[in-house]
Amino acid sequence: MSRPQRVPRAELRQAILDAARDILDREGVSGLSARAIAREVGYTAASIYNVFGSMSDILMEVNRETFVELEKLIAGLPANEPPSARLHLLCQAYISFMRRNPALWNALFGGTRHRETFPEWYAEAIRRLFGQLTHLLMAHAPGLEPERAQRLTEQLYVAIHGAVALESDRRLDILTSQSAGEIAASVLDAMLIRLKPKA
Amino acid sequence: MSRPQRVPRAELRQAILDAARDILDREGVSGLSARAIAREVGYTAASIYNVFGSMSDILMEVNRETFVELEKLIAGLPANEPPSARLHLLCQAYISFMRRNPALWNALFGGTRHRETFPEWYAEAIRRLFGQLTHLLMAHAPGLEPERAQRLTEQLYVAIHGAVALESDRRLDILTSQSAGEIAASVLDAMLIRLKPKA
DNA sequence: ATACCTTATTGAACGTTGTTCAGTAACTCT
DNA sequence: AGAGTTACTGAACAACGTTCAATAAGGTAT
Numbered sequence: 001m002s003r004p005q006r007v008p009r010a011e012l013r014q015a016i017l018d019a020a021r022d023i024l025d026r027e028g029v030s031g032l033s034a035r036a037i038a039r040e041v042g043y044t045a046a047s048i049y050n051v052f053g054s055m056s057d058i059l060m061e062v063n064r065e066t067f068v069e070l071e072k073l074i075a076g077l078p079a080n081e082p083p084s085a086r087l088h089l090l091c092q093a094y095i096s097f098m099r100r101n102p103a104l105w106n107a108l109f110g111g112t113r114h115r116e117t118f119p120e121w122y123a124e125a126i127r128r129l130f131g132q133l134t135h136l137l138m139a140h141a142p143g144l145e146p147e148r149a150q151r152l153t154e155q156l157y158v159a160i161h162g163a164v165a166l167e168s169d170r171r172l173d174i175l176t177s178q179s180a181g182e183i184a185a186s187v188l189d190a191m192l193i194r195l196k197p198k199a
Numbered sequence: 200m201s202r203p204q205r206v207p208r209a210e211l212r213q214a215i216l217d218a219a220r221d222i223l224d225r226e227g228v229s230g231l232s233a234r235a236i237a238r239e240v241g242y243t244a245a246s247i248y249n250v251f252g253s254m255s256d257i258l259m260e261v262n263r264e265t266f267v268e269l270e271k272l273i274a275g276l277p278a279n280e281p282p283s284a285r286l287h288l289l290c291q292a293y294i295s296f297m298r299r300n301p302a303l304w305n306a307l308f309g310g311t312r313h314r315e316t317f318p319e320w321y322a323e324a325i326r327r328l329f330g331q332l333t334h335l336l337m338a339h340a341p342g343l344e345p346e347r348a349q350r351l352t353e354q355l356y357v358a359i360h361g362a363v364a365l366e367s368d369r370r371l372d373i374l375t376s377q378s379a380g381e382i383a384a385s386v387l388d389a390m391l392i393r394l395k396p397k398a
Numbered sequence: 399a400t401a402c403c404t405t406a407t408t409g410a411a412c413g414t415t416g417t418t419c420a421g422t423a424a425c426t427c428t
Numbered sequence: 429a430g431a432g433t434t435a436c437t438g439a440a441c442a443a444c445g446t447t448c449a450a451t452a453a454g455g456t457a458t
Contacts, residue, residue: 001436003436006424006425006434006435006436008435035414043436043437044437044438045416045417047435047436049416050436054416054417055417109370118373122373126374154377155385155386158358158361159386161361162362163357165360166357171308174321178350178354183353183354183357186354190390202451202453204453205405205407205452205454208406211406233444243409245408245448246406248446249406254444
């Protein structure tokens with residue numbers, strides 16, 4: 001094989017991650033392999049392992065970028081709405097983001113290779129996302145205790161996760177005629193009504 | 200390899216399924232392979248393909264048996280309780296069944312090999328499960344319209360699925376300190392309270 | 399019994415996967 | 429120019445799902 005120009009490690013590293021995302025987008029998670037990435041960046045599969053320790057390291061790094069993109073999307077949501085509306089917007093944004101990038105979602109939550117431990121940024125990213133939800137919940141129902149808001153946030157997210165996971169496996173339409181968005185909206189509405197029955 | 204005694208197709212078929220479940224139990228879904236099954240039943244990998252068309256056919260057949268077992272478990276639940284208590288029992292039974300057989304759950308919902316279509320019994324099994332939930336919901340809130348009960352059932356199940364899926368990926372404890380059972384109970388309670396605010 | 403036919407089983411192969419490692423080429427610095 | 433560091437590859441290993449021609453075994457008919 002004719003060798004490509006020598007290139008510093010960091011440069012190849014980004015090329016690998018870009019290629020990985022392209023392949024995920026184009027062929028789905030089952031089309032992603034070390035050799036496929038190598039072909040795409042013009043290197044050999046062995047070169048991948050000079051930069052990343054394992055295939056699952058690459059996936060985790062792609063996941064980190066995915067989380068960053070998701071946070072940017074959420075940060076761009078309109079802020080001059082009542083809390084309940086913003087909660088709905090946030091949930092729908094999450095769902096439609098995952099719907100727009102099914103392979104990225106699959107990399108995030110789908111292919112459960114025996115993932116032993118999760119990196120520290122993983123829990124932090126989730127905490128940030130949950131923080132926004134909790135904050136909005138408390139803005140909507142002023143008297144709400146923080147721990148209860150936290151628990152409600154977690155329950156809401158778990159429900160949304162269930163809907164998106166099922167949809168991504170093409171199982172949701174077997175179970176129900178409701179869309180993931182409708183389910184999320186219903187669960188959220190049920191919560192909001194309970195928290196603020198009158199106004 | 201010394202050949203085993205010749206045996207009718209149907210006999211080997213069941214041996215394969217039993218071996219598959221044993222392996223799933225023992226080594227998890229990543230330890231399951233055609234060659235592993237063959238080793239277990241004392242045959243060659245090629246023999247597996249005289250009986251089943253593909254590895255994913257075997258998994259689907261295991262899944263069917265799993266569903267049957269789950270239904271038996273549910274059928275054995277105490278019936279002389281008020282509907283709300285029976286709903287809780289059903290949800291907890293579902294969760295603890297999946298917790299007791301994590302690899303079977305993983306085969307059911309986890310490893311999403313490009314599963315093109317689902318067999319007809321799949322939708323039927325779900326319909327039966329959902330039917331019980333819907334029935335109990337309507338028994339609890341007599342005035343409830345069937346379509347609404349159906350939608351609530353679906354939402355409840357999706358939430359439970361989310362919790363179990365996350366727990367099975369060891370991600371639930373990253374998101375929350377609540378257990379899958381607690382989350383399911385909370386979501387169910389929220390539903391029941393809304394349906395019957397006074398008593 | 400002998401021949402035949404059907405069914406069960408295998409060995410060996412193909413192409414794929416993740417991963418490792420010794421070897422080589424290319425730059426940098428003295 | 430020579431040495432040292434860094435980048436890159438070829439080839440291999442073990443495992444995967446899957447296929448298929450070849451073989452062995454059992455039942456049936458002559």
